[in-house]
Amino acid sequence: MTTDAVRNAWYPVGLLSGLSVDGEDSLLLGEKITVFGSDDGTPRVESCGHILPVVQRFGHLWTSLGAPDKDLFTIPEADHPDRTLVDVGVVRVKCSPLRAVENFLDVAHFPFVHTDILGAETHPEVRDYKVEIRDEVDEVWATKVEFFQPQAAKSAGGGITTEYMYRVPAPTCSVLYKTCPPRPGEWDVIALFVQPLAEDLCDVWPWMALFDDESSMTDLIHFQQLIFLQDRSILENQIPKKLPLDPAMETPTRADLTSVAYRRWLKRHSYTYGAQLVAE
């Protein structure tokens, strides 16, 4: 369902490094858009002859079908000059954009979906962590999320207990901060920017800002693509396709408290595109 909250949100529609001056057709919330690159750094997006608002940030071009009432969020940690910024590219997934975000917020699936990389079947426990909706910034935050990982990142030498923080700054975007193996005290930043093409179809643009002087750009991209393609096999096989906001449809546990808060936050904002309100 397309509400004002849905139309007024910012969405990623392409990599700044990959735009075509001739324009490329795409979809946003079921409506046709055309994304144009430019030689002078002023890319634009058109829909039915109208020029849509744009923002260039995090290596991506962002737009909105409505009139955004706030600026696109920022990730201050990602500005550190020593970080490697990784444009991972795009993965099309036949799922609700909200299911894609929710899966990104979940650590309990690591041992079974990202076996022996982000999790191990011998260490499946999710200990209690802290979840809150921060009213002052209107974001969902989960902190003190600890999980054992056999290979937490391309730069990780062996198994470590990784600490995560998760943040939902916009309905179809999530940012995670995780222990950075080569730089104790710093956080690697991995974001998932989701472009809703339809309620059951999305283009997912992962993006990373890492401390990693060792791995090649190709290896960093391949690592993240491997992880996300493992997620895709889940996302395309969940029933129902749309994210149920009716609590009776699914069975959350303590490990799912981030997802519970995310769903509550979506409901509070009447963000229902890609959501199922009552059991069908």
Add this chain to the structure above:
Amino acid sequence: MAADTDARWVPIAVSADILNGTVVPAQMPKGPIAVWRAASGHLYANGDRCPHRGMRLSHGFVRGETLSCIYHGWRFGTDGVCQKIPAHPAVEPPKTINCGPVSVTEVNGVVWGAAASPVDPPVQFAGYNALRSLLISASVEAISSACHGETVEGVITAQLGGQGTILLTNVHGPDEALVIALLPTATSAQDRVKVSTALEALRRTAEGIGDAA
């Protein structure tokens, strides 16, 4: 009325296609199910949806006499009740969490399923055994017509590849049906290959993509 449908056996798979320790998807009139064979060789089935996050259980894994979801490893027993939630190893899952067990039985090398437990066993075809299954994008009427068969209550009898063949059907939609072919047990390997080839030709004809009869 629903009870009539629930208590009816529906052919859903070929027994030999489900090895010990594996799970496959199948279709019942009410929706998709996951059919799995435990390490012991016993066959079980339940709804193809984990009650936790809706993941298809047919993508899961079988260990011993249990089926686990591939998403978060929730483990279900032969009664469909959740036994373990790996993220919370110390918690005993409430008995109310279950994945909707479905009755299954095997006759003539065919797996039959029923939402409720029927009083009588499925129809038997003495001396016949399953050859193979195939999915055809056509109605049962079109399939029957394409092989000049006779249809009684969804069971088609026809000559295929020179053999008297029985075709069990499981209607998935107005234009899709699963067909399970049965042949006399004594049919030679060579003749079984001929019938299998004839079934593929039958599919092309029924789907209207060549080999017009």
